[in-house]
Amino acid sequence: xxxxxxxxLDIYExxxxxxxLWALADDGRxxxxxxxxxxxxxxxxxxxxxxxxxxxLRAQPIPVRLSRTxxxxxxxxxxxxxLAVEVPxxxxxxxxxxxxxxxxxxxxxxxxxxxxWLRFAAETGAFPLARCRFDCGAGGRLLALEVLDSPWDLxxxxxxxxxxxxxxxxxxxxxxxxxxxxxxxGCRYRLAFEPLRPLLVNLSALIQRHDPDILLxxxxxxxxxxxxxxxxxxxxVALPLNREFGRGTAHRKARSYFSYGQVVYRGPQVLxxxxxxIDRRNAMLWDDYDLEGVLEAARVTAQPVQAAARTSPGxxxxxxxxxxxxxxxxxxxWHKQEAERPKSALDLLRYDQGGLVYQPITxxxxxxxxxxxxxxxxxxxxxANISPETTRSEGEPSTDQPPGLIPRxxxxxxxxxxxxxxxxxxxxxxxxxxxxxxxRASAHKWLLVTCFGYLGYKNARFGRIxxxxxxxxxxxxxxxxxxxxxxxxxxxxxxLYVDGMWLxxxxxxxxxxxxxxxxxxxxxxxxxxxLDGIFRWVAFLPSRVNEAVPVPNRYFGVxxxxxxxxxxxxxxxxxxxxxxxxxxxxxxxxxxxxxxAAAARALIPEALTALRRRIRQLRExxxxxxxxxxxxxxxxxxxxYRSPSPAAQxxxxxxxxxxxxxxxxxxxxxxxxxGGVHAWxxxxxxxxxxxxxxxxxxxxxxxxxxxxxxxxxxAEAVRGVEPGRLFPLPSRRGLSxxxxxAAGRRRIRAFSGExxxxxx
DNA sequence: TACAGTCGGGG
DNA sequence: GTGTACGACTGTA
Numbered sequence: 203x204x205x206x207x208x209x210x211l212d213i214y215e216x217x218x219x220x221x222x223l224w225a226l227a228d229d230g231r232x233x234x235x236x237x238x239x240x241x242x243x244x245x246x247x248x249x250x251x252x253x254x255x256x257x258x259l260r261a262q263p264i265p266v267r268l269s270r271t272x273x274x275x276x277x278x279x280x281x282x283x284x285l286a287v288e289v290p291x292x293x294x295x296x297x298x299x300x301x302x303x304x305x306x307x308x309x310x311x312x313x314x315x316x317x318x319w320l321r322f323a324a325e326t327g328a329f330p331l332a333r334c335r336f337d338c339g340a341g342g343r344l345l346a347l348e349v350l351d352s353p354w355d356l357x358x359x360x361x362x363x364x365x366x367x368x369x370x371x372x373x374x375x376x377x378x379x380x381x382x383x384x385x386x387x388g389c390r391y392r393l394a395f396e397p398l399r400p401l402l403v404n405l406s407a408l409i410q411r412h413d414p415d416i417l418l419x420x421x422x423x424x425x426x427x428x429x430x431x432x433x434x435x436x437x438x439v440a441l442p443l444n445r446e447f448g449r450g451t452a453h454r455k456a457r458s459y460f461s462y463g464q465v466v467y468r469g470p471q472v473l474x475x476x477x478x479x480i481d482r483r484n485a486m487l488w489d490d491y492d493l494e495g496v497l498e499a500a501r502v503t504a505q506p507v508q509a510a511a512r513t514s515p516g517x518x519x520x521x522x523x524x525x526x527x528x529x530x531x532x533x534x535x536w537h538k539q540e541a542e543r544p545k546s547a548l549d550l551l552r553y554d555q556g557g558l559v560y561q562p563i564t565x566x567x568x569x570x571x572x573x574x575x576x577x578x579x580x581x582x583x584x585x586a587n588i589s590p591e592t593t594r595s596e597g598e599p600s601t602d603q604p605p606g607l608i609p610r611x612x613x614x615x616x617x618x619x620x621x622x623x624x625x626x627x628x629x630x631x632x633x634x635x636x637x638x639x640x641x642r643a644s645a646h647k648w649l650l651v652t653c654f655g656y657l658g659y660k661n662a663r664f665g666r667i668x669x670x671x672x673x674x675x676x677x678x679x680x681x682x683x684x685x686x687x688x689x690x691x692x693x694x695x696x697x698l699y700v701d702g703m704w705l706x707x708x709x710x711x712x713x714x715x716x717x718x719x720x721x722x723x724x725x726x727x728x729x730x731x732x733l734d735g736i737f738r739w740v741a742f743l744p745s746r747v748n749e750a751v752p753v754p755n756r757y758f759g760v761x762x763x764x765x766x767x768x769x770x771x772x773x774x775x776x777x778x779x780x781x782x783x784x785x786x787x788x789x790x791x792x793x794x795x796x797x798x799a800a801a802a803r804a805l806i807p808e809a810l811t812a813l814r815r816r817i818r819q820l821r822e823x824x825x826x827x828x829x830x831x832x833x834x835x836x837x838x839x840x841x842x843y844r845s846p847s848p849a850a851q852x853x854x855x856x857x858x859x860x861x862x863x864x865x866x867x868x869x870x871x872x873x874x875x876x877g878g879v880h881a882w883x884x885x886x887x888x889x890x891x892x893x894x895x896x897x898x899x900x901x902x903x904x905x906x907x908x909x910x911x912x913x914x915x916x917a918e919a920v921r922g923v924e925p926g927r928l929f930p931l932p933s934r935r936g937l938s939x940x941x942x943x944a945a946g947r948r949r950i951r952a953f954s955g956e957x958x959x960x961x962x
Numbered sequence: 963t964a965c966a967g968t969c970g971g972g973g
Numbered sequence: 974g975t976g977t978a979c980g981a982c983t984g985t986a
Contacts (some may be wrong), residue, residue, distance in 0.1 A: 459974085651972085652976095745982085746982065756981090769971090770969095775969065775970080834967090843967085
């Protein structure tokens with residue numbers, strides 16, 4: 203084997219050698235390598251306890267090397283005396299550490315619960331899909347490894363990965379699939395599920411013949427792979443899902459957890475060794491980023507590919523922070539130990555603010571420029587050097603100190619994202635590489651967004667609330683500085699929202715007219731800023747509950763290039779039935795042809811005609827059922843519901859049919875006459891005649907009002923589009939009261955709490 | 963009127 | 974394997 207170059211695909215613990223590695227050589231061979239690998243972790247605490255730990259470790263059977271040394275804990279000044287524990291055989295470490303947790307509750311452990319990829323990446327500079335030079339001895343023993351590229355390269359040499367796609371011919375939650383559709387090496391196969399034995403034999407032959415690097419499945423985690431594995435053991439036909447011979451697959455249980463204010467359901471997982479299983483239906487945020495987004499995330503976070511495909515970007519950024527710490531000799535706490543410092547009421551008042559939000563001037567405006575800070579919060583963290591160890595307790599950042607852990611982690615990511623966006627801006631619209639760069643930029647965006655949230659999360663390993671607050675302070679200051687600059691240059695500020703502002707100035711209609719403003723803002727704040735575009739027209743909407751109150755994030759408009767931007771309206775809400783969302787977009791597309799507000803107004807009759815057609819479609823039952831599906835997330839266990847919300851009703855129906863619906867799962871259903879629903883994932887289809895078309899018409903009319911009323915069309919006029927038929931107008935609520943007058947005035951207020959992911 | 967339940971974000 | 978905000982809105986009692 204000697205020396206060769208190629209890509210590093212996979213790493214995992216190996217009972218015999220310590221570490222198994224898979225390489226894809228330039229000549230196309232897939233090679234299994236092995237080497238020993240020692241891991242180190244640390245303990246700190248009272249001297250007596252450390253001595254006791256020393257004796258305990260000496261007495262137990264797992265070989266270890268012990269030494270006393272000093273290391274840096276990010277949350278404590280100076281160096282911390284620690285006991286270093288080196289475990290020469292990596293697979294021993296988790297078991298050993300497990301036993302220490304109960305035995306030594308008073309000690310603080312560091313670097314104790316890191317996955318093997320992270321340790322390997324810290325030690326060697328490698329990362330998933332890194333280009334490497336491998337030097338091998340007999341039997342695949344890895345003697346030396348040289349990493350040839352970096353995760354920050356914009357154009358990494360693409361690894362010629364082989365993918366086997368597997369998908370049942372229908373959604374197994376609905377019906378029993380009859381065929382397994384497979385695609386590999388440019389060929390498609392259709393394998394019958396019954397009888398099982400030939401299926402297994404054929405599939406096994408496909409895998410052996412093509413030896414894919416990736417098993418890209420639909421429902422592989424939740425249904426297909428468990429089913430195949432079960433069949434394999436029942437029939438006694440070996441199925442080489444793993445590339446690693448003789449090793450079983452790894453399984454993770456399904457779970458629901460709370461994140462970003464809502465429950466998330468994560469399905470069960472089936473993980474492979476030596477090749478990757480990615481279930482595109484169980485991939486989290488990377489879902490629509492496709493495989494490239496997953497690979498990009500794995501490269502920059504040094505998370506295993508199969509994990510990167512399934513975890514949130516939160517664990518990705520956490521992984522990057524840990525890597526920065528390991529490489530810089532900073533201890534990675536096992537559990538974050540530091541509680542928040544006590545704060546006075548005044549501090550709380552000062553701190554507990556999020557992004558700056560203005561009340562927009564409601565109504566229709568022409569020639570409005572939208573100017574946004576680019577990745578505002580991450581830019582502030584890097585620019586102002588905000589990190590747990592550099593932030594003073596007053597919440598003031600310190601730029602006179604060396605760059606902190608968080609800025610060091612973020613800076614390359616931020617630079618790469620900006621470079622990718624630059625590359626995109628220079629690319630032709632039809633460049634075949636465009637989607638690739640988009641997907642990569644997108645993956646980076648999520649990592650950046652999450653990093654800010656993590657600063658404020660009390661259980662994050664490197665979080666600290668004061669740093670979090672220093673960031674939001676910086677954001678508010680920057681936005682105010684931007685507003686002042688705009689006003690000084692004669693712009694009217696129509697709206698401010700956390701990291702963006704909407705501006706108008708008589709005679710200012712060209713992109714270049716904004717250049718002096720952008721330059722001034724960038725100079726004053728030190729943060730990157732860009733013109734998102736100039737709206738031909740944009741409408742900021744009032745509250746539906748109280749017409750006098752503007753709401754900060756409900757608007758729609760059309761840029762000069764004809765593209766439509768919407769926020770908060772029906773078309774963007776995930777619980778809107780597709781029919782309603784599409785109808786609203788249809789109306790907007792018609793209005794978007796208007797070059798200014800007046801021209802758009804002239805297109806209203808055409809929009810009303812389209813609306814009339816849509817209403818008729820609903821009334822005559824011609825809208826396809828799938829377009830009427832409402833999707834809502836189950837927010838809790840079925841038993842915990844106190845009133846039968848539509849999602850709870852759907853869950854009850856599923857349960858009655860023997861299918862358990864977990865919190866965090868999105869359930870789809872149609873509204874039925876009489877107030878009920880019919881869950882979509884039932885074996886029976888709803889009777890189209892039972893569909894509550896009146897309710898859908900009401901939803902449609904509301905969506906139409908949202909986009910038409912700003913043009914001066916009354917709600918009554920929208921509802922009267924059908925000759926001889928006026929749909930009743932639901933009464934507006936709470937119009938009375940002193941609130942309205944107060945709300946009519948424009949005032950600046952701050953969001954309290956999280957606005958983390960609004961910002962980028 | 964009060965309360966319970968759901969959504970939001972980007973590209 | 975990571976986050977339990979908060980305001981807008983809707984439906985129902």
